[in-house]
Amino acid sequence: MAIFALAEAAGTTRPTFWRIGLTGEAIFYYLAAVTVLFFVYGVYNRFARYTDGEEDWFDRLDDLPGRMTRAAKTVITNEKQFNRDLYGGLMHSFILWGFLTLLIGTTILAIDMDGYRKFTHYFLGGEKSFFVGSFYLAYSLVMDAMGLLFVVGISMALYRRYWVRNERLWGKHTGREDDLFIWTLFLLGVGGYLTEGVRILGTSAVRNVDFETVSFVGWFVKDLLSAAGVTPEMAMTWYPVTWWAHALIALVFVAAIPYAKPFHMLSSYANVVTRDEKAGKRLPGVPSDASPDEIGASSIDDFSWKQLLDQDACTKCGRCSSVCPAKASGRPLDPRDVILDLKQYRENLDMGGDEKPIIADGGSSVIDSSTMESCMACMACMDACPVEIEHLSSFTEMNRRLTESGQMDVNVQDAMMNVFQNGNAFGDPERRRPEWTEELDFEIPDARDEDVEFLWYVGDYPSYDERNRRVARSLATIFHETGVSYGILYEDEQNDGNDVRRVGEEGLYEMLVEDNVAAFEECDYDKIVCTDPHSYNTFKNEYPEMDEDFDSPVYHYTQVVEELFQSGRMGLSGTELDYTVTYHDPCHLGRYNDEYEAPREIVKGTGCTLDEMPRNRANSFCCGGGGGGLWMDFEEDSKPSEERIREALEDTDAGSGVEKFVVACPMCMTMYEDGRKTGGYEDDIEIVDVAELVVEALGAEEKIKVSN
Known part of the structure; x- marks a missing residue:
């Protein structure tokens, strides 16, 4: 393309922190530092909490590099998302691939701004940037294309959740957290293009921006704004507002990741890394010196650290519920609700809530005995789960508690x-x-x-x-x-x-x-x-x-x-x-x-x-x-x-x-x-x-x- 051939000569790039000013830049970096602290502290607390659980029966961290590689393949290819659900597989792939691309793109920009430029300025006698010319154009093309894929994926998710109202996406644990998560992602995607369109239109008042056509979505937004009567001067005035709105949403989202549903982006990968290839086929044993009171799960920390991680990895997608024959037959079992009931109880307990039995007969416990008695141990839930939750191992721990406490079904x-x-x-x-x-x-x-x-x-x-x-x-x-x-x-x-x-x-x-x-x-x-x-x-x-x-x-x-x-x-x-x-x-x-x-x-x-x-x-x-x-x-x-x-x-x-x-x-x-x-x-x-x-x-x- 001619535009790429002329890129270097034209000094093609985009201004960073345009119209934000030194004070605004300093405020942004301060907020970014606070965001990182919130994020790191939250992630540390979440993973540290798992150490309160019991040691897992199987080695989950052997061949860690191999495990991480295999897990990365599973996550990147979305192979389990496509299981029984082509629409869902495409939707999640678009969201994941788009999100990762935007994350990588933002990281590249940060490396240029906060690393390479400062290094060349202080140590090489003159500030330089690799975020120019052909690199910038290729970067812009990829970011616009994959960002569009991200918005399409989020739109597919919104359509399925709110228009079609796919039954498996709704349940007792569906709430505002789910709404906030999906709409925040939508605002991040659409807001990024709006900010880009306003920037292109605004900068056109002071220089030639024809090379920005490579940012085809941003250019399209610029054309829409122009058609709506927005002038370059108006775009210059409003750009700081759109930039800060987009930046604050992004920072709040990142800071909230460890404390809400977005944490599954980390916990799901960790769960796939630590999976047992024979999960369900073989069950965890019981220590030879365990007393009857120590067999099974009577408290939340009687579950293993991996079983606690399972709870946090659940995305509420309902795939397990949709294939469960017990649920389909009207038995009182929904595998998703069992996992999320345990997670909710753990979080309430950590916040000072009342302690109660994990499982018992009569409804005074976290899980009622009839729920576990309903399980057919068919492993359909585990097969359908895209994040490798091992339902059956947790269910068995609760069945063991019923057995040891004399609450087993009479038959x-x-x-x-x-x-x-x-x-x-x-x-x-x-x-x-x-x-x-x-x-x-x-x-x-x-x-x-x-x-x-x-x-x-x-x-x-x-x-x-x-x-x-x-x-x-x-x-x-x-x-x-x-x-x-x-x-x-x-x-x-x-x-x-x-x-x-x-x-x-x-x-x-x-x-x-x-x-x-x-x-x-x-x-x-x-x-x-x-x-x-x-x-x-x-x-x-x-x-x-x-x-x-x-x-x-x-x-x-x-x-x-x-x-x-x-x-x-x-x-x-x-x-x-x-x-x-x-x-x-x-x-x-x-x-x-x-x-x-x-x-x-x-x-x-x-x-x-x-x-x-x-x-x-x-x-x-x-x-x-x-x-x-x-x-x-x-x-x-x-x-x-x-x-x-x-x-x-x-x-x-x-x-x-x-x-x-x-x-x-x-x-x-x-x-x-x-x-x-x-x-x-x-x-x-x-x-x-x-x-x-x-x-x-x-x-x-x-x-x-x-x-x-």
Whole structure:
């Protein structure tokens, strides 16, 4: 461009502190210093407050440079903002990228004015500036372009919040703080362009400003002002007013960052830096010397410093609330409100407010017990959160307090007692665990007596629940027909403890880990394969945390069966199936452990036509059985299982043409068989497990239909 070629010769730049004067400049620097002091003091206090929390169970600061780099990538790319929400992702990207550019641009100007110019003046004998010529023009172009992006992003946010009134943006914690935050950003963006337009118009009275066309938004504002009758002389008069108005808003905003919602700009990044890559998949433990009164969260500082940071990182965006199946079903849980209730209580307490229990039954506490009992431990909230808040770890601490204080749900208490006494949630004798094997026409190998490749952990529901016993027999048939080297523990198997831990019974969980690992060690095997994704998760991600010597490779059965398909060992001797089916991703297999393809490849391998539900893979909607939900009764507007079956029959491309609802989890099987009855879908769709489809495709059903 010609304007860039002539820039150096023309001495192109803009005046700084134009018409502000030396006194005004001194006042500005004084206010800026006060602003920095307020900012630094506030940030220090906020981060120092976290040290009052407990030490976190996991190392959050190892490989700090790597953590900071990965967090910067996550923040800059806004990758989690785009999750399920293209509009929101673009909106936040425009705001973030624009804000960072304006921040960097302001920093560059400060370096030139307060660093380079003064250095050259005092040490090189003459003041110089790099804020001239081509650099200035490039700077102005980038600042105007990215500033416009910032204003567009803020406008998108205003439109969504106040015009569309997106439901997830409004809640019990929405208030004036949110209004002030978004409107202040809008004023900063628009005010910057107004100030620039007034400056260009005013300086045109004393010099040629044609080069300022590179500041295309500011030039456009200048033209609008001229069209409105504003003269260069009037702009010169009013420029100090617009400049000071813009400067004071900016200074107040910066000073307020540590004390209000804008703090999330810092705390969110810190939260992403300190995240646990296995958050939710593994839960924090309990110190071995902790007394019952010290287990769980009875005061705000019983939470770890990371859990306190989680509270400050929350932006009130409501993404967690919008995907929570408990909230959608009418249960008294909103994950955003839980995090913000804790934050509000902490801040009120720090201001001299009254102390009260963190969680209890009856409404006298910060969080009511029914709220935590509603959680399905599905991790949808954590998956949706763009700032890596680890809801489940805080929820577990509160569940532990309920357990230790004797306030656990009665049905859950019964299930825990059954597990404690009999090793299973049904309360049936241990000797009955292998009864499901008796109706097969072949023997199930005993892993206690012979070497096997796969130690098959069957699980409670496939062992004791009659509907899920059919699944166990189906999987046994697959292993038998394909020559897999496998064996089971028979009556030595006990509950895996995954959901025991998530309802807060940490002591019982530790006992189960010890007993199961001891049983495993008595066997000679290479790998563990699980029927239940809940078992798969806890063996894979949590047992190694409890017993450092436990390092067995762990698989879900769909991963093993898929490998049988891939290796050619799954010779389908029967007629391939031609059902139209849909598949439900179990939370503990999919969202917890990122296994989405193995079950789908198996379903397709049987010849079925797979029609995906709108909510699939990481966006799957929980069946309602996790986190102890299988053992509890709730008043629900619509059971999660009923809603999910409705989705299969109404929202898939095939609609009512879907013949089978395919699952890969015993808990899902139980919940959906129940939902099929209570929702009135018994004549519309059949619930089947992946293993049952494979057996039908193998033509080996006769081997497992003895009692069906």
